[in-house]
Amino acid sequence: MRRSAYIAAAIFALVALVPLAGEMYWLRLGTIMLMYSILAMSWNFIGGMAGYPSFASAAFFGLGAYAGAVSQKLAMPMVLAWGIAGLASLLFAALLGLALLRLRGHYFAIASLVVAEVLRELVNSATDLTGGGMGLNLPVPRMASVQAQAVFFYYAMLILAAVTLAAMILTTHSKLGFGLRCIKQNESAADMLGVNTTFYKVSGFMLSGVFVGFAGAIYASWVHYIEPPDVFDVLYSIKPVVMVLLGGLGSVFGPLLGAGLYLSLEELVWRRFLEVHTGVLGLLIVLLVVFLPRGLIALRRAPGAAQEKPLSRVKA
Amino acid sequence: MSELLELNGVSRRFGGLRALHNITLSIPQGEIVGVIGPNGAGKTTLVNVVTGVHPASAGSIRFAGRDITRVRPWQAARLGIARTFQVVQPFPEMTVMENVAAAAMFAGSAGYGEEANERALEDLEFVGLGKSVDKPADSLTLAMRKRLELAKSLAMRPKLLLLDEVNAGLNATEVEHALDLIRAISARGVTVLIIEHLMKVVLTLCTRIVVLHHGELIAAGDPAQIINDPRVVQAYLGRRYAKAEPA
Numbered sequence: 001m002r003r004s005a006y007i008a009a010a011i012f013a014l015v016a017l018v019p020l021a022g023e024m025y026w027l028r029l030g031t032i033m034l035m036y037s038i039l040a041m042s043w044n045f046i047g048g049m050a051g052y053p054s055f056a057s058a059a060f061f062g063l064g065a066y067a068g069a070v071s072q073k074l075a076m077p078m079v080l081a082w083g084i085a086g087l088a089s090l091l092f093a094a095l096l097g098l099a100l101l102r103l104r105g106h107y108f109a110i111a112s113l114v115v116a117e118v119l120r121e122l123v124n125s126a127t128d129l130t131g132g133g134m135g136l137n138l139p140v141p142r143m144a145s146v147q148a149q150a151v152f153f154y155y156a157m158l159i160l161a162a163v164t165l166a167a168m169i170l171t172t173h174s175k176l177g178f179g180l181r182c183i184k185q186n187e188s189a190a191d192m193l194g195v196n197t198t199f200y201k202v203s204g205f206m207l208s209g210v211f212v213g214f215a216g217a218i219y220a221s222w223v224h225y226i227e228p229p230d231v232f233d234v235l236y237s238i239k240p241v242v243m244v245l246l247g248g249l250g251s252v253f254g255p256l257l258g259a260g261l262y263l264s265l266e267e268l269v270w271r272r273f274l275e276v277h278t279g280v281l282g283l284l285i286v287l288l289v290v291f292l293p294r295g296l297i298a299l300r301r302a303p304g305a306a307q308e309k310p311l312s313r314v315k316a
Numbered sequence: 317m318s319e320l321l322e323l324n325g326v327s328r329r330f331g332g333l334r335a336l337h338n339i340t341l342s343i344p345q346g347e348i349v350g351v352i353g354p355n356g357a358g359k360t361t362l363v364n365v366v367t368g369v370h371p372a373s374a375g376s377i378r379f380a381g382r383d384i385t386r387v388r389p390w391q392a393a394r395l396g397i398a399r400t401f402q403v404v405q406p407f408p409e410m411t412v413m414e415n416v417a418a419a420a421m422f423a424g425s426a427g428y429g430e431e432a433n434e435r436a437l438e439d440l441e442f443v444g445l446g447k448s449v450d451k452p453a454d455s456l457t458l459a460m461r462k463r464l465e466l467a468k469s470l471a472m473r474p475k476l477l478l479l480d481e482v483n484a485g486l487n488a489t490e491v492e493h494a495l496d497l498i499r500a501i502s503a504r505g506v507t508v509l510i511i512e513h514l515m516k517v518v519l520t521l522c523t524r525i526v527v528l529h530h531g532e533l534i535a536a537g538d539p540a541q542i543i544n545d546p547r548v549v550q551a552y553l554g555r556r557y558a559k560a561e562p563a
Contacts, residue, residue, distance in 0.1 A: 182410075182422075188369075193472065194393035194419070
């Protein structure tokens with residue numbers, strides 16, 4: 001656990017230096033990378049640890065974005081609005097989890113996918129509060145320059161990503177993380193051994209929702225304007241899953257690695273193959289998944305050791 | 317001797333199928349009780365009803381003086397009811413140690429980390445798996461997996477242990493070893509209920525036998541009584557068996 005904490009601290013110290021480069025392009029790309037890292041790490045709580053393939057990220061993201069935006073529209077200070085968004089996602093995840101986590105496998109995946117669509121329609125029709133299909137403008141924060149704004153939102157995402165990673169390290173090395181691993185491997189056996197599976201799954205789902213909600217609210221404040229098709233985009237549900245699979249399912253640093261790799265690929269491919277970039281990107285992902293089924297994190301292990309060596313003891 | 321487990325008019329239906337019908341049964345503390353009966357008689361359903369996997373459709377169940385008719389499996393586990401499965405159910409990608417530590421932690425109230433590991437090691441040594449603690453659970457042989465199931469059950473610190481065909485698929489030597497283990501567990505004060513098809517095992521091990529047939533309790537009593545009961549002979553043992561082993 002201490003080792004994970006050191007590695008995490010080193011990574012974030014490096015990433016915190018990016019704004020010194022000063023270029024808007026890198027700031028923008030960095031903020032997006034951090035945002036997707038948060039989404040990927042969050043998905044890891046439910047998809048990687050508990051083995052429940054959730055596609056609810058877009059729902060949490062959009063809910064957070066709109067909760068934050070509406071709070072700001074009602075003259076709430078920005079940071080307080082983010083807090084409300086996080087809380088709203090946390091509560092929503094708890095209620096949604098109680099309902100959906102009774103389903104398993106594909107049934108759960110499909111049900112979670114639909115949630116974002118339902119929320120999108122609700123937001124669309126609640127025109128008075130959310131502006132409906134016209135979208136919602138957010139107040140532009142009063143700061144010295146555009147540059148200062150960009151730096152501010154970069155650090156906001158950075159802090160949130162650090163908190164998410166810390167939560168993941170703590171969870172991995174706790175009874176909660178252990179219980180989730182038991183559920184992933186054999187839920188009925190876990191139940192028989194005294195794991196309160198409902199409580200554990202809902203806790204995992206809440207962890208997978210809360211930070212995404214915060215991220216959605218920060219995103220809304222960052223871009224000043226949101227509309228339902230933007231923040232409830234199904235890609236917010238799918239990309240984090242791909243990132244975690246690329247990086248390494250259930251591992252601590254896999255989601256971070258995967259998010260970095262995916263977005264770097266996307267950025268490079270997009271610039272070089274303007275016409276066919278989604279096709280090329282898809283092909284690259286297929287190749288990576290075929291040749292590295294356990295994700296990038298598996299490269300770290302000794303060559304020839306095809307199977308992941310499990311931890312021999314419960315480590316505190 | 318006080319009654320540890322009491323079933324009162326317990327029934328369980330699956331749609332139109334009566335898997336258990338009006339079972340009244342009590343199991344005193346400290347005994348080894350055998351459950352026998354033909355396939356489909358409701359033996360495993362009996363275990364599932366007691367552990368809350370398939371709650372009773374009617375009737376009530378009391379365990380150690382409290383009503384457990386409606387408890388969930390994880391609650392039953394924490395109250396002190398452990399069970400093994402007919403088909404063993406380890407966490408395949410975890411080590412043997414982690415498997416048992418999970419049981420100690422979630423049902424046996426051991427703390428996360430070292431305390432759970434120590435308790436796990438104790439129970440693994442008890443069942444003779446002390447040398448395999450670091451192996452992944454799915455690399456064990458069937459006999460070893462059955463012992464792992466026992467170690468997991470023990471780590472839960474149970475008052476009642478429900479064994480569902482622990483000896484199925486084992487050879488004669490392995491069965492002997494398993495019987496020694498079950499006796500040792502019983503000597504620790506754990507009440508044991510064992511579902512078993514090998515009559516030899518039931519007769520040497522059990523202090524009491526319960527016979528199920530078509531979801532109904534057709535006989536209960538000490539071994540000598542049971543193998544001479546005409547209904548049991550008719551439903552399960554067969555006449556030839558009754559003649560071959562007069563008790």
